Amino acid sequence: MxxxxxxxxxxxxxxxxxxxxxxxxxxxxxxxxxxxxxxxxWFKIPVGYAKSYYNPKVNWMYRTEPEPNLGCRRIYAPRGKVQGGSGSINAMVFVRGARQDFDDWRDAGNPGWGFDDVLPYFRKLETHARGESPWHGGNGPIHVTPMRGATHPVSDAFLDACNELGLPLNEDFNGATIEGAGVYDVNTRRGQRSHxxxxxxxxxxxxxxxxxxxxxxxxxxxxxxxxxxxxxxxxxxxxxxxxxxxxxxxxxxxxxxxxxxxxxxxxxxxxxxxxxxxxxxxxxxxxxxxxQDHLCASFYYRSKKPTLNGDFASLIGQARFGLMWLLKRSGPFAMSVNQAGGFFRGSPEEIRPNIQLYFNPLSYRIPDNPRASLTPEPYPGFLIAFNACRPTSKGTVTIASPDAADAPLIRPNYLSTQRDIEEVLQGSRMMRRIANARALSDWVEEEVSPSKTVESDDKLLDYFRFNSGSIYHLxxxxxxxxxxxxxxxxxxxxxxxxxxxxxxxxxxxxxxxxxxxxxxxxxxxxxxxxxxxxxxxxx
Missing domain, CATH: 3.50.50.60 (FAD/NAD(P)-binding domain)
Structure with a gap:
């Protein structure tokens, strides 16, 4: 044909x-x-991505080769194997990137790919819930919804903690600047995945x-x-x-x-x-x-006050969230679990934001076991995850054999530069500062992991090496x-x-x-x- x-x-x-x-x-x-x-x-409901995380019918479920700088662990790298690809199974956080990212594309010998060149195409693909503006489209196929105003109180405490530390607040990561703390936009339409x-x-x-x-x-x-x-x-x-x-x-x-x-x-x-x-x-x-990929690790906290853990762990709570979604297309089932976060300078010497944070009002582990499910920790909790915005480590993808049925060899070569190691320590210290700020420390009963005993640079780096994973941005x-x-x-x-x-x-x-x-x-x-x-x- x-x-x-x-x-x-x-x-x-x-x-x-x-x-x-x-x-x-x-x-x-x-x-x-x-x-x-x-x-x-499950492809329609935003929280349904948990059902595809380890489902070989819709997911290639790739793994890297043993990573020498991560304890020789094979890092999980899910990829969509279904119509819609990884856009059908992701967590739907909608972030364009920083202006400098695309200006760097242009300056690498690619005329027409600077930020001012690509912004019209970002606007073309988008219908933003707040309408058309110089930064947003109002008539594109992909619907983008701010989660601001629907977040859990502990997510709001995170923003207050950032403000308390003098970190800038940002109403729109896809606006004039990416820098600051805020609430993420997600690509949803009336509570359903818009991809x-x-x-x-x-x-x-x-x-x-x-x-x-x-x-x-x-x-x-x-x-x-x-x-x-x-x-x-x-x-x-x-x-x-x-x-x-x-x-x-x-x-x-x-x-x-x-x-x-x-x-x-x-x-x-x-x-x-x-x-x-x-x-x-x-x-x-x-x-x-x-x-290239973003490599992240999470810090886990036990909370003095209820978070989403209890409701997500109980049938009654799940039923209530399910009804909210069915009747009003609202509630936690209509959102990403990554509610708040931001883009920060890991030290005063940084010329631009180099650390991204995700704040999650649900504390859960992602088991490295395809037979397991994503379940919340058995206590009220939340987590903060971070990754370097522009890691400098680079790797390879090569075929394992001439047979197309064989998975390729994926070698990201994580943490192979001193710069990436420095940013691990920057991000770790930043998360600690935010968690210790009064607004958020009022919620914290204890840091479960890595725990307060992990304090030196060497111990923090070891925690990251053995607990980090891909955030799936290959x-x-x-x-x-x-x-x-x-x-x-x-x-x-x-x-x-x-x-x-x-x-x-x-x-x-x-x-x-x-x-x-x-x-x-x-x-x-x-x-x-x-x-x-x-x-x-x-x-």
Whole structure:
């Protein structure tokens, strides 16, 4: 079967690309998705992400290789394996990132990707609950809802504690500045998850020129003798199928599976491909390099006053929250568990915010056991988590074998720079200062972990090494830039030296952004789609 465009991956980016390319009706579009349809009720209700956290039917459930600086632990890295991708299973915190993040993209040799260039695409994808403004869109597909005014009292105490310490308060992390303490926005519409599958793809699937093939696992790209990519081969229900593209194949499989598919197809570092017995069709040494992620750890507190633990742990409390959601689309089931937080300078010498905090009025452990469930601690509690905004450690994604069914080797190389270690200590000290401020210390009965006995730099660092985990913001593995020796795509997201192939997903990030990366991934999809259509019109 032949289409004008083939989009590989129906995730946060791919759903947008497929929708925009099919919008005019002039182009035929095929969307390939390895998972099934996101029909379950649990994809709609925000708190339902707990049901997909360890569900292999909708989650690739990847793990890193043993991380040498984290006690040789294999860190869990969930990735969506369902229509909507990771946007169907995430916690929905909507943060664009700092202005400097995108100006750094531009300054890395990518004209048109500075903050002022990308802001129109952020606004294009958004309908903000407070209406259109210079910072927000008012008529876009993704609905964004502030949680301010609906947070738990202990979350409000966190904000008071920040204010008490002289830390700035921020009404809108997606406004003029990202710095300060505040309440997060979430991508929800009337208490339901608002993501690219629901808002872009489902309406688009009514178009005759858009076709989706689900449960179709991409095996390799079809590369012609002249080096042009002309299509894709997938395995679907035990049968190999091939699809051809007249114009382009667009990879939107994410920061793990996009470089994996490139390498399986002979597009990557020649030595890596040779070691796996794969013929090099194009030597692209940066494929799978530059992997970046946010690494976080949580401090746990026992509370003197009730938090959400009791209600989430009891059937009566869950029933009450369920009724609130069913009747009014409100309450904790309609929100992210990460209610408050912010972006702070870990020391007075920092030139910009470098530490992100998440404040959660629910104290729970995430068990490293697929058979376990996410359950609250058996006492009133809350937690504060933190990560560096722009970690400098970089890793790799490489294929484990020539077999597409095998998971790739993910090596983030966490905490491999002195800068990242310094920021661990900055973040740890900052969380302690906030917890000890009067407004929040009035709630604190004790610091459960790491506990007050963990005080020295060495002990705090050890706590982080053995208790940290990914916050699931993997990106950068097919970075955008002008030098094909160090990057994979150009500023128009075309793969260097490979006609007919583009990449439009988080793998093109030259550097990780401050905050959660789902919003910037969707922005890349909006801007990338516009570029593809511009180039098609001028061809």
């Amino acid at each position: 032949i289409f004008d465009f083939i989009v590989v991956g129906a995730g946060s980016a791919g759903c947008i690309v497929a929708s925009r390319l099919s919008e005019s009706g002039r182009h035929t579009v095929l969307l390939i998705e390895a998972g099934g349809e996101d029909k379950s009720f 690219s599958s629901a808002e872009y793809l489902r309406p688009a699937l009514k178009r005759a020129n858009l076709t989706i093939e689900r449960e179709a696992h991409a095996r390799r790209l079809l590369v012609e003798t002249d080096g042009r990519v002309s299509g894709i081969e997938v395995m679907q229900h035990g049968r190999a199928r091939r699809f051809s593209a007249r114009r382009e194949v667009i990879l939107a499989a994410g920061a793990v599976d996009t470089p994996k598919l490139m390498q399986l197809s002979g597009l990557g570092d020649g030595a890596t491909l040779f070691a796996q017995g794969i013929e090099t069709r194009r030597h692209l040494p940066a494929v799978g390099k530059n992997l 990106c950068g593995t097919c970075a955008m830039g002008s030098d094909p020796r160090e990057t994979v795509v150009d500023a128009r997201l075309r793969v260097h030296g490979v006609p007919g192939l583009r990449i439009v997903d988080a793998s093109v990030f030259p550097n990780i952004t401050a905050g959660n990366i789902n919003a910037p991934t969707m922005m890349v999809a909006e801007k990338g789609s516009a570029m593809i259509l511009e180039d098609a019109a001028s061809a």
